[in-house]
Amino acid sequence: MTSGGNAGGGWDALVVGSGIGGMESALKLGGMGYRVLVVEKEPSVGGKMILLSKVFPTLDCASCISTPKMAATAHHPNVTVLTDARVERVTPKGDGTFAVKVHQEPRYVDTSACTGCRQCEMACTVAVPDQFNGALVSRRAAYIAFPQAVPQKALIERAGTSPCTFNCPAGIKAHGYASLVRSGLYEEAFNLVAETTPLVGSLGRACYAPCEAACTRGQLEGPVPLRRLKRFVADTHYASAPSRPVPSLAGPPTGKRVAVVGSGPAGLTAAWLLGRKGHHVKIFEAGPEPGGALRLAIPSYRLPVEVVERDIANLKEVGAEIVTGSRVDDLAALRREGFDAVLVATGTPLAAKLGVPGEDELSGVRPALGFLREIKLGQAPDLSGQSVVVVGGGNVAIDAARSALRLGAQAVHLACLERRGEMPAYEWEVDEALAEGVELHDGWGIAGFVGDDGQGGRPGAVRAVQLMRCTSVFGPDGRFSPTYDPQERSELACQLVVVAIGMGVDVAAFPELANGGRTLQADPVTLQTALPWVFAAGDAVSGPSTIAKAVGQGRRAAHMVDRWLAGLPLDGLPSPLPEVDRSSVLARQSSHSYRAPLAPAPGAVPFPKDFAETEPVLTEDEARAAASRCLDCGVCSECHQCVKACPAGAIDLDMRPQDFELEVPAVVVSTGYNLFPAENKPQYGYGQYPNVITGVQMERLLAPTRPYNSVLRPSDGKAPERVAYVMCTGSRDQTVGNPLCSKFCCMYSLKQAQLVMGALPLAEVTVHYIDIRAVGKGYEEFFEQAKAMGTNFVRGRVASIKQVGDGNLVLRYEDVDGGGGLAEAEYDLVVLAVGVQPNPEAAGLFAPGKLALSPYAYVDEPDEDLNPAATGTPGVFVAGSASGPRDIPESVLHAGAAAAQAAAWIERSRRTREAMAL
């Protein structure tokens, strides 16, 4: 038995489906010595029968009958079973054989290591309806299908990568930490983020949260506030964690030394991850404090210094060293000092210039980075009473303008080339800046600066900014190419100008890596430079970007450096599963109730006086309520709790689907039937009234592995005293397009009636029927037995079901034997004896029209009476209820016929091919 990988070759027959029919055909063929491949879409063999309580008319335990057959199928030496797999296409080749394409989904669990202990399931933080229990109870995204599943191995349901996680440039499992917060596992949430970066608190404040922009919930009332959840877990962790961490997360020492040049988000992240791998890392920072832009550029009202410092203190946990005031411009010297590899992540420390008159000559005209840096180092100028002009339309310009207000500026003007809607700054940041009192002058270019004449060799002081109307920012090719109207001019008086029009890489420090460009040159995938032992990452390579992107680059660099140090190929950074389609997530539910998003943080205050954080941390209740709005888009959240819980180390989230092709002489289609969707009879209230259930759900309530502790009402857990069965729900019913009798609903209802009376001795069971079809060995006697036990039988169709108080249900029905009139009766629980429908997957195995169907869309048997199980396609046979409603004994019999037919065909076609070869 296998659930992954290529199934091999040399098959004599393919059996599609492993219900009772498929298993029987496979075992019969295997017993004859043929090599059989069984392809099953579910994670276990057994089909629908294994989920039944008992079988009629013997009332034998269904599991007791099924499980030996399941085990025999899985372990037969001539039978190989692929679970979680689908046959995509069967194509006749013209020589009596078939080409078969198979798609196999991964279980994300190494089945050879999994012991079936369910520790992963117990640790999983995502709850979904248990389809193997009629959705009456939950299961987890990590789960074992059901207690008798074969194989008894876990699997993880993954629909893809959740949009939040997929769109995080840092590679942080946003869905994962949201699901952990929802479960109250805050420390685990912190640790999950820390698997990627030590900068949990900084990202929780200063990230621009592309995860939230991608959040599916954003298409309803608003996205899950993922960034603020991250801040919550960081603040919660830091409130209890030691402020001076000790090395506890460093991997076993590798003896390798890595120098990281630069301590911004990329460098710190790479150092953190390399330290966790056991490498000794030393960070060289040219500035007076580590942290790069986090520490020296982002204003404290967005990112307090102490938060950055606490994040950086995490590096102590991996034993990384940090030296400040240490500028590196000789990489070879590092090599000589014994570093095995070097990562350059120096960011964009240079400020772009306008190149207009007065910029270099006048005092009071200065770059934003220097302005912000002084503030963060506690050297902020006093701007009381001054007028400040900030030049630029990006986020740094906004930071500078809002900082100037906090330093007491009387007026702060923001002049930028772009019109409001074109500004590169985030719209909400612009809104907050304006609310605080910044005056926007959009669509203006800088013509020059006017100042006083300098005296005594001192430069003159800036007095005003001359503006010139910008008519367009970008050229027809979309590139930055501003044009101006020199006739339209303006002037802003000021005492300080802060220029924030861009940042650049200090390529002069590493000419051997720049190769004449404006950024350092590194392979975009491996981040390796022209010097094999030197890697480069972050804004130094990409140019100005975002914190999250820099973190992502640091993560990639750490992976590649680690591989290079180990002498491994520079690959293997796991790529995520494809992003889940948001519309498919929303379509999983029939409706979405309104879940109030967080109240917005307090609005910006005009002319703020200090650098206190503007956004409060969430309370625990707020955080959990906010996290509970997550829609679990990818199903599995990648919270990694299963990975940590599995004692066998069997979880492998990097598994990927596989497609392969094979060739077989014979195909047995055993795809079974579909149940009638009871929602299609809305007058019966299924899906609206909790105490209207289907016969399959009642099977589960009666089964030994039932979802409840007894037969109880789903509405409130009460043991029902009056139970009604509504026969022929979806069968013998032209109104739903199915005139056929489903053949076994009568019998399973009679069975259930007896079992219910056994489980609930005081319960009354009433069957509303058209006629009872008890055609089979011992079936009539079984009917009589049900009557003898006290089952009530009411002949006539049920017209409608309505819910009344306390979840009870009133049936309005035709009472044929009671005079033919309409009557009503009240019950605690109503069971709809749903019929069956053809499974369209059977025809979908072949090209359109290549597998003939009966008028009712079951697989056609052209000569059912004398040539059973043979379809209209030579070499293709049908087993069980894929060809029409059949009960279990009939299915087994029919599957035996299919096996015999397939065996005969295999022999005939082999001889034919041999003859042709001669």
Place this chain on the structure above:
Amino acid sequence: MKRDPREVVRDEPFVRPRLIEALGEGAMTVPELASATGWPPEEVMAWVMGLRKYGYVAEEPGKDDAGYYRYRVVRRR
């Protein structure tokens, strides 16, 4: 307004502490627990059965006169 079953089940990890806290006062039937928490009985039933499946609660022996089982906490996390 009846909520989609998937949405109800998804809330199970979120509501679990409050349900366990309420049951910490003593074993309750589903309607009693619904009354104590203010949540719909149908949803509480789904959650309690989930908690039961994963070992947080268990039923006490026998039903009461109205046909309800009482559930008690058997494990705290």
